[in-house]
Amino acid sequence: MNLWGQIILAIIFLNTVGAIYTVFHEKRDVTATWAWLLTLTMLPVIGFILYFFIGKKMSSDQIYDLKTQKSLGMSELAAFQKEMLEEEEFEKADADEEYRINTAILLLETNESILTRGNKVEIITDGEEKFNRFIEDIKSAKEHIHLLYYTFRSDALGQRIMDALEERAEAGVEVLVIYDALGCRGNDRDFFDRLESLGGKSEVFFGSKIPFVNLRMNYRNHRKILVVDGKVAYMGGFNIGDEYLGLGPLGNWRDTHLRIQGNAVLTLQSRFFMDWNAVVPEEERVKYEDRYFPISSKVGNTTMQIAASGPENDVQAIKMGFIKMISQAKKSIYIQTPYFIPDMSVYEIIKMAVMSGVEVNIMIPSKPDHPFVYRATEYFAKDMLAFGANVYIYQDGFFHSKVMVIDNEVSTVGSANMDVRSFRLNFEINSFIYDPDIAQELMTLFNKDIEKSLKVDGDYFENQSKWRKFKQQFSRLLSPIL
Template identity: 40%
Template sequence: MDSYTMFLNILNFIFILNIAFAIVVIIFERRNANNTWTWLMIMLFVPILGFILYLFFGQDLRHKKFFVLKKEEESILIRFSDEQKKLINDDTIMIQNPILIEFHDVINLNLASDNFVVTNNNKVDVLNNGIEKFPLLIDCIKSAKNFIHIQYYIFEDDNLGTEILNLLVDKALHGVEVKLLYDGMGCLHNKRHFFDPLKKAGGEVYCFFPPFIPYINIRINYRNHRKICVIDGEHGFIGGLNIGDEYLGLSKKFGFWRDIHLHLQGDSVNYLEVRFLMDWRFASNQDFFMSEKYFPKKQYTAQTAVQIISSGPDSDWCSIRNTYLKLINKAQNSIYIETPYFIPDESIQTALKIACLSGVEVKIIIPSKPDHPFIHWASKSYIWELVECGAHCYTYDNGFIHSKMVSIDGKMCTVGTANMDIRSFNLNFEVNAIIYDETVTRKIDQAFMEDILSSTLLTQELYDKRTPLVRFKESVYRLLSPIL
């Protein structure tokens, strides 16, 4: 056999093998059609290597342990939602807050899909950056008497991370229950024994979904992107800020880090705790039970309504995506969005276009300096479409903007960990707080308007001046956006 014939045989073998990979691994998984075609395209243009990339980024693990635990936990949550459905039908809760009447369909959406309860006796503090968040978080940790439950996608082993870890160690040594949950991929670069001092002090530490399981798979998708801290059942923290020096604006690359976090007090803290305990059960394999010590009676008389919602690959519904879509369609006057990654699915993009064409004021802020170049160029391609429809879109110039916020009509808003992208909608575990309150929303909107002053408006003139290389990048990464 000559070398040319051997070369052709090798090519034929690679082609057949590639087809087999595509059929067995992708089509039989019955995934989203856009994802399927994207992976087929990758396998077509980069045979074999495309399959290797799929092993890293594309495996569908939805039928693993996630759903088994989810069904058991739903039986616990459903009794809370059933009680609230009765109250809502009787207008008991609604009368206390007129905004709840206006947004009753949003409340019902999340009650019906995933049993997410709205509470009406909360105090909400808006924290606009790490300088505002971390001193308060540290004070709450220092004052903890019973338990500290802390969960972060990234918990860096730098100065801030070490400071907070040392505080947790001290509280554990003094008899406070400390449970720490971190994401395996988010903390991949940490020193191997970084959390050992807390374990030795009596605290418990678990990794959510370790990224590497030898000989089985490499788990880059299905990351726990949630940031939750609950202290004594009295203080709850939720938002976009991880733990690390970078989030204090100390990164030379990004400089000032603009982000939104919330400090919650009231019954909404209970539902942050429920979310934490569910994730803890998955990671630790410890029996799940609703211990009364984690849910002390609240004394707050504040009247801010909050609904904690979450989503992930363990859910039958994309609750956060569906909430975004519902709010966009419901808006009458204004839609304000801040997100570091803007890769909406077709339904969200279409809804925003319709809102623009209907005369709703749509304003969106994304970063000007990317932390993930591929995602940045894909985001720009979607943004330009909205500019053509009349949206006012901006790139933030004063450092890096990492806020995940949607505000509607100056009446209600949602803040949390979910970006406006397909990964947050479908692949990551996320958690958001919906705030049904004009006062809190006004604070969020004021901060948004201040961000605009530090941003560049994306105009048709800038669109027309794009270089051929920029146009090429936007087009290519737009094609890959379903899997970014």
């Protein structure tokens, strides 16, 4: 064998040994382990570069710091409420209500997600409306503004919101901002400087020690939260930036966000403080104060829970909530998601629902913003279609809404996509809403979206090119790590 042959054999051997060690020395899901092993062995050198960016797990120190952040003011109430639901609610619940109580207890047990009643929930799907009201509520703040967004661009919309935050900070209102380092890549470096000079504070989530470069693609804070005076809150799918007004390369932007009043706001307040305390030095951590948690009287008719999940928890609370809702569906399931890449547990429970006669409807985008992710989405959509689900492909711009409605009775809206990344790798937050009126409003919006969508059949996928089908198959193999 010549010298070059020996060098190639040595590279293959070292790559294989390195792949085995790299993948198996960290505890991870079995499917993700095999997907990474495939990637590292099939793509020498390139596979390790990918792993360095998106495969490395959080350090044990980071996980410990995140786990030690307690829900301010929520833990004791969650324990009491779980006992109340188990002992009282089941006794007077009829058969149609029982599955909602089951979901509520699950989220209390896994996430200390308290059940709040008498909330007012408004659904917003238009970016202009969302951000106009968003800015109005910021300008109305008297005591404190707490904002956490995955993406907070330093563009025209971002500057409008920053101007409102700076004006309130200058007036003496407490302004705390968390932004994700990866979601805000490309921002002007001095974007938050004036806010801080006026007394506001900003913190980056999992920033990089290397200027201009962030090497960690996973474990991002994908949540979107605004809490004003502990009385009004926003959560959902819209990030902050011109593209979310339909001014980006993907064109019109279809998303779903919630404006919330009532005691559910307090659970979002608690979640914000948990994330804030995880990124600031110990001496700057916020402690419980009554002024942050003003108990409100009934302002609406909506009962709901706010659930969060992230890689610091072994229990994937949002995914478990999804599974619980789907497993108890009797008539219909409506899913809207930009990325449909379920793990095996979610895949099987949806498939079981379809094969049990439950009407399953899935809506996905027509435009890819991540090529591998979109091809995997196509693969799983095609698979569900073959089992009997209805699949709709939204045609009017980019579809970013993250919604599920069960039996026109219960629903969930939030930041979590129907994919492995949201279930296991990112920090997400979702509302679980037990209100038929909200469910019906979401169903009305779904039906309006159908008017702008293509309902596909088997021929749609069958007539695609062999190259596109290959990309779908290949992306499906990588789905545990996308």
